[in-house]
Amino acid sequence: MHVRNIFWNLLGLGLPLLIAVVTVPNLIARIGTERFGFLALAWGLIGYAGALDLGVGRAVTQRVSAIRGYAQESDIPDVIATAVKITATIGLAGLVLIALGGVFGGYDLISRNTVSKNEVIVSILLLAVAIPMQAISATYRGVNEAYLNFKSISILRVFLGAANFGGPFLVALYTDKLYWVVATLVLSRSIALIAYRHFAYKCLPERLLVQPGQYKKEQAKKLLEFGGWVTVSSIVSPFLVQADRFFVGALITAAAVTTYVIPYEITVQSMILVGAITTVAFPMISNLINSDPEKAKSVFDKWLVRVVIVMFCAMCVLAFIMPFILNLWVKDYVAPESVMVGRILCLGVFFNAIGAMYYSYLHAHGRTKITAIFHVVELPIFVGLLYVFIGEFGVVGAAVAWSLRVCLDAVLLALASCSRLTSNYF
Template identity: 35%
Template sequence: MRNKNNSFAHSIGWNLAGAGIPLAFAFFAVPSLLAGYGNERFGLLTIIWALIGYFSIFDFGIGRALTKLVSDRLGRKNTEDLHDVTKTALFTMGFLGVVACVLLTATAPLLASALKLDDSLRTESIVSLRILAIGIPFVILSAGLIGLLEARADFHAINKIRLLMGMLNFGAPLLMLTWTHSLVPATVALACARAVTTAMYFRISTRNGALDVSSGHFNRRNLKELLGFGSWITLSNLISPLMAQLDKVVIGSVVALHLLPFYAIPGDLVNRLSFVPIALVGVFFPAFAAHWSAGEPEKLASLYKDAAIVMFAVVYPIALGIYALAPEGLSIWINEQFSHQSTPLLHWLCAGLIINSAARIPHALLQAAGRPSITAKLHLIELPIYAVALWQLLLHFGIIGAAIAWTGRMALDYLLLSACSALAIPGSRRSSAIMIIAVAAGIALMVAIALLPSLWMKFALSLSIGLTGIALAAPIVFRLRHND
């Protein structure tokens, strides 16, 4: 009998649980955190969470590069310098983590001043940011160890720890509220949680043979290879958050700040749902890299087709359900006036979610084929186009223009990525063309279902299509195995 832990279904299930369960926990924890810490301290806590994520770019893309290079070597069964690559990557990431720690420690007073907090919170904010700085090296090292484990398809181990860290991210500050309303103990708890989970990743990596502390040496040639791949990832990671936040900034300056919640709330909902396509593509990426390095174009093209089908079959029903039931759902969740304003925006954003999810497959394929420069250059091209389109659409259509601009950028990104992947990997052309047609047809169907007069009919059709999606995706993910 084949080990179920080696199946894509098992890996995808753990990826979804590792991201989805903490998100559900956050839904219930955030109101208590807001009530306990108050608006200003909770605002500072959200900035601390954001900084933890943002400073992870200091890994210079080496975590993703490590997944790629280890997958390459395992795919070619050429593992002579595997421990050299690993040691070089982790040593470099540790050094970069220390640099990031020193930088945040030094700039903490400036950041605290920029936040315009009350004077009574200034010292507390500086101390909290400096404590956070101590945890940054662990965040960056964790990214490297996760990359190492992903290359070996050990998603079960990764997500057991990721789930724990996700729960602690909200649970630790909540627990500290039983003693004090100060953020300092909460930040200490978050930093300690990062250190503990990094130690857990390290222990698993050494136990399963992914990391051998007694073997391997720092190698400049390997460092050049890691940075050559990772630097393009870093460029993409710098541009993507800028494009992700640009719409909110421009809405506040071009339209009116009081209208921002009508866009930000549905936008945040759609953004949080991105954990689903991220969980899916995280499993396929190392497999893409292994097949590419092993010189198996037919298997790579077949896996690309399977990945595209699974992505569409899983994400489309979610987007369809939200699109079709948006007016009623927003009325129940917020109120009828909010629903009237935000439903058209949510409709555009749901279409963008489908397109963006589909685009993650050619994006991963290009990176797995050692072409991260293409994805980074596309982001550079898209940024000015998106900025101009956003500005003009906001001026002419108001806040719905921001949703149109965002979805338009997703469509441009998807078409460019599909074209580039088809040129780089000819075997993917047919699948890419079919998926573009499927996405367009799916969006048209989504619009048609939303126009139905009966709520129950919309619900029944959405549910039926969702069950069809599960029936389509399940045989594929249960059939696929790592290292096949």
Template identity: 30%
Template sequence: KEDEKVGPLVATATVLMAMLGLLAGVLMAATASWGVSLIHEVPDRREAVNAVYAMALAMPFIVLTSGFRGILEARDAFGIINLIRLPMGLFTFLGPLAVVLYAQPARLDYIAWILVAGRVIACGVHGYYAWRVLPRERIIFTWKANLLKPLSVSGGWLTVSNIVSPFMGYVDRFVIGAIVSASAVAYYATPQELVTKLWIVPGALTAVLFPAFATQMARRDEQTWVLFGKAVYWLFMALLPLTVALSLFAHDLLVLWINSAFADQSTGLMRVFAIGILINCLAHVPFTLIQSAGAARLTALAHLIELPLFLGALWWLTSVHGILGAAIAWLLRMTLDAFLMFILCSPLLGRSVKSIFSIKVFALGFLALLGFSGSMISSLNIRIVWMFLMIFALAWPAMISWQSFRSRSI
């Protein structure tokens, strides 16, 4: 009910984020030529550098968009967020496609500028609706210097994670480009991009969970543990069939999407990514809980621990095993990250680590392992049957859980 504090808080945070976005853009532009020089076999370096300049210009708008979306989420305006996200998500793919189809020549920097235009528009739309959901507070939309310290402390730890985590998410491609070749990046990045689109599922869930967790943690509500368990369980039940299907039919999907030669190179990678994305999506729930409890320092420290371990494993495995080694390093990072997130959230929930990793968790893990093992079957027909058996095996516990939920609700 402290509405009078919201306006100054939003104003001060927005100015800080704009400054951080500008700083990031300047650093990106200043290191554009150096960054591109690290990649081997770039057909047109000038074109690539211009693309980085375009992305540098977009940085302030990207950072501000995150802040405006946070205001909408805090107001539970998820309908507005989704109405913005849908067309902008389509534009992210259709805009570059239009450049490839109609621009002569189809240049990388042209594609980058199209994406920048989309980010600028998205920022403007998010800002407009963020302003509209703050009707009472915007009359005191003023800068408050005394808010700088608390924002900088909490935001500083958040920024560590928001820098280190994306860096680890993309550094593997640069390492492949440096050790193997730029063409090998395509075999690696294409199945990875396809599989990681499943981040949409936990992203939508955790956007709703964050304010719910924050409220329950502030009240020390014991129902937080119940909500946490349900979120992890149903996320697992929703994603396991999808990830198993991506693994079982990886070669067939890549043949349909691109061609057989490409599929031969990337099938093994896609299967590794399918396992990793399931593990990583589940880690979004404890990560969100930790953030909502105001303990961003824990996740930042976890990511700082992961960074040198991942970089060392990535360089060594890529040097020895090529792009498959890079994929294995990525899977190991996903596993370590999930393990740390669940460990770190247990004291916040008032639970022991043993209760987090219960017999039920190991049983579901064994079921997942069994499902992914079907990828070794060569016959397409048997793999289809295997997929149906997996769905049937999941349907039974899901129905029991749903009936139990309905009975309690009634």
């Protein structure tokens, strides 16, 4: 696995964090904790929208990686065209559903005191526009990953990270209206879509650009066979990751979301190392499985051990210095419970890192069904844990519920990766 590719991924994931460190405290000061809570929910919804692509984005990475350099390479333009049509269709459907939900009562799901109903409705409508752009972007990002074009992806991630935090901050200098803040997120996604498409087609050899690709039913079938179960994970998994903040908002207040999200972001952003590794490992292992399965397993084992060691040390240090980080970063804008939330989440993030490695390994082998089944099983368990623990312990309970869920996920994925029995049935 090329360290250079991992470096570019780390750069793309890490630089936006520096922007967040600078802008978030000032952003909270200008728009208040309640509006920032709604902004955090908007970030969550945008992230969720990126996964609503029927698993086609990841299927494109797997499919293109598997045939690149082989006789079927001429199918790649058709794979891309087919994937774009599928993701555009599901994205437009998502736009309609979110827009209707926002107009017909969605604005009342989160308790609010200072944010008007109109602000929330307009913001939801704006977010709906971003859904098809996010879905289609997943296809073009998949092409870039299949060709190991991580430099371009990283440049775009830096831009999106800057826009995620810097855009709302710049707007907040002039107005605290939620819809203007959210509009910056939508604008950045439209620019990113154009860039992802440009970089994707630059990856293709000239011989594949002679004739534009066309929608093909056989390609759609192959993508959806892989992506079908990924779809289940794509719908359920983001909910498993983001549901905690929405439950906090619904069961407590939007302001409480800020109390929870700040330590959450500090801890979960440490996953950038794992994200950088799995993004590079997935297309590489997918390609090696065809030519050298033993080497594929060896590459995975080596990086798994490294991730375990690094993340264990990092989470221990982070848990110890959590109060210092919070005091240095946001000072009076979060409640005292945030320290405990952050420390509990450190344990969860460690297990989440292990789970992410096994998740990528299983998908590289095309075993998407088992991961989807695990996520479906975990969903009602997680919802029940959130409802009970938040009701009993507030934001600390949300952290406990999230950490228990990712621990269970890591154990299940590890067992599936090591078990020959599950590979026979899933």
